[in-house]
Amino acid sequence: MGATIKEVAKEAGVSIATVSHVINGTRYVSPELIKKVENAMHETGYTEKYRKKKEEWKTGTKTVVAVVVPEAGGTLYIRLVRDISESLLKKGYLTAVYYSNYDTELEKNILLRLCGDRNIAGIILIPCTADRKNYEKVLAREIPLVFLERKVEGEDDCVLSDNEQAVYKAVKHLIKSGHEKIAVLLGRMESSTVKERLEGYRKAMVESGLEFDTRNILTVMRNEEYGEKIKCFYRDRRPSAIVSGSNHLTLKLLRVMQEMGLCCPEDISVVGFGDEEWCELLTPPLTTIKQDVEGMAEAAVLKITDKIEKRKCSFGRMRIPAKLFIRKSTQMIGRGPFGEKRFRRMT
Numbered sequence: 001m002g003a004t005i006k007e008v009a010k011e012a013g014v015s016i017a018t019v020s021h022v023i024n025g026t027r028y029v030s031p032e033l034i035k036k037v038e039n040a041m042h043e044t045g046y047t048e049k050y051r052k053k054k055e056e057w058k059t060g061t062k063t064v065v066a067v068v069v070p071e072a073g074g075t076l077y078i079r080l081v082r083d084i085s086e087s088l089l090k091k092g093y094l095t096a097v098y099y100s101n102y103d104t105e106l107e108k109n110i111l112l113r114l115c116g117d118r119n120i121a122g123i124i125l126i127p128c129t130a131d132r133k134n135y136e137k138v139l140a141r142e143i144p145l146v147f148l149e150r151k152v153e154g155e156d157d158c159v160l161s162d163n164e165q166a167v168y169k170a171v172k173h174l175i176k177s178g179h180e181k182i183a184v185l186l187g188r189m190e191s192s193t194v195k196e197r198l199e200g201y202r203k204a205m206v207e208s209g210l211e212f213d214t215r216n217i218l219t220v221m222r223n224e225e226y227g228e229k230i231k232c233f234y235r236d237r238r239p240s241a242i243v244s245g246s247n248h249l250t251l252k253l254l255r256v257m258q259e260m261g262l263c264c265p266e267d268i269s270v271v272g273f274g275d276e277e278w279c280e281l282l283t284p285p286l287t288t289i290k291q292d293v294e295g296m297a298e299a300a301v302l303k304i305t306d307k308i309e310k311r312k313c314s315f316g317r318m319r320i321p322a323k324l325f326i327r328k329s330t331q332m333i334g335r336g337p338f339g340e341k342r343f344r345r346m347t
Contacts, residue, residue, distance in 0.1 A: 167200030178333030
């Protein structure tokens with residue numbers, strides 16, 4: 001099979017993104033780092049693999065697939081870009097990555113420029129908003145386009161994680177463990193992924209005969225001062241368990257819990273969304289919902305290349321299942337001899 005970009009990055013002591021930029025020339029990289037990457041490619045045998053693959057690349061115009069993502073720092077987006085890039089390379093296409101920074105106007109500008117670029121064969125887009133009006137111009141150009149990770153109103157041709165079912169499973173696990181007062185921690189409610197995760201929470205609560213109380217929903221924006229907000233929420237609602245809607249929210253929650261002197265899972269059981277290496281290294285190891293990032297990337301590449309090469313493909317929405325990994329950040333709630341719930345200390 002030969003070396004991979006990941007192995008080259010490890011050998012060079014740089015990020016996968018840096019290796020990609022050196023190979024594709026999509027961003028400035030210092031001469032020192034270029035030298036490191038080239039040496040690592042030679043040492044791992046990737047140079048020969050790259051040479052053979054390059055012979056199979058598409059030539060002329062329409063040889064690049066643009067991937068537009070909301071940010072550079074999110075772990076999910078880094079992994080998606082990496083897997084998409086490797087999958088496209090196998091099919092003879094190069095990848096160009098653009099960042100919208102959650103700015104709809106910047107996103108519009110990027111998309112319009114891509115439509116006018118003769119090298120761009122298609123676009124894989126993680127949209128900033130669900131509002132179709134923001135994408136009418138690019139849709140009218142009929143450039144091959146696939147939406148990834150988030151829905152856009154009126155557009156069914158997309159690849160999504162099964163957000164609703166994933167959170168549903170997590171909440172059901174907590175309910176089976178004896179929890180009744182379960183809270184959910186979410187980000188921007190405008191996002192289709194957040195709405196789906198909320199629906200999974202609601203569905204699990206209602207099906208189990210528990211109250212769906214909107215007061216148990218806590219939303220925290222990306223750049224919001226979250227500390228006091230989470231503290232006030234906990235003091236007011238006293239949940240025995242919290243399901244977090246993303247990794248960065250999980251970290252914020254755990255940080256506030258530490259400040260408050262709350263223990264996991266003794267005081268609060270926690271389920272995170274997104275399974276990273278650090279989740280297993282925490283004390284206790286974190287129960288998480290793990291998205292199939294590789295599966296999402298492969299599905300997006302299959303869709304975009306089918307569109308580019310005008311093959312008959314299965315248009316429509318593709319849902320990629322996510323798995324629940326149960327570790328030790330959730331606990332069974334014990335009851336007394338008369339069915340009474342255990343006492344939980346106040347903070």
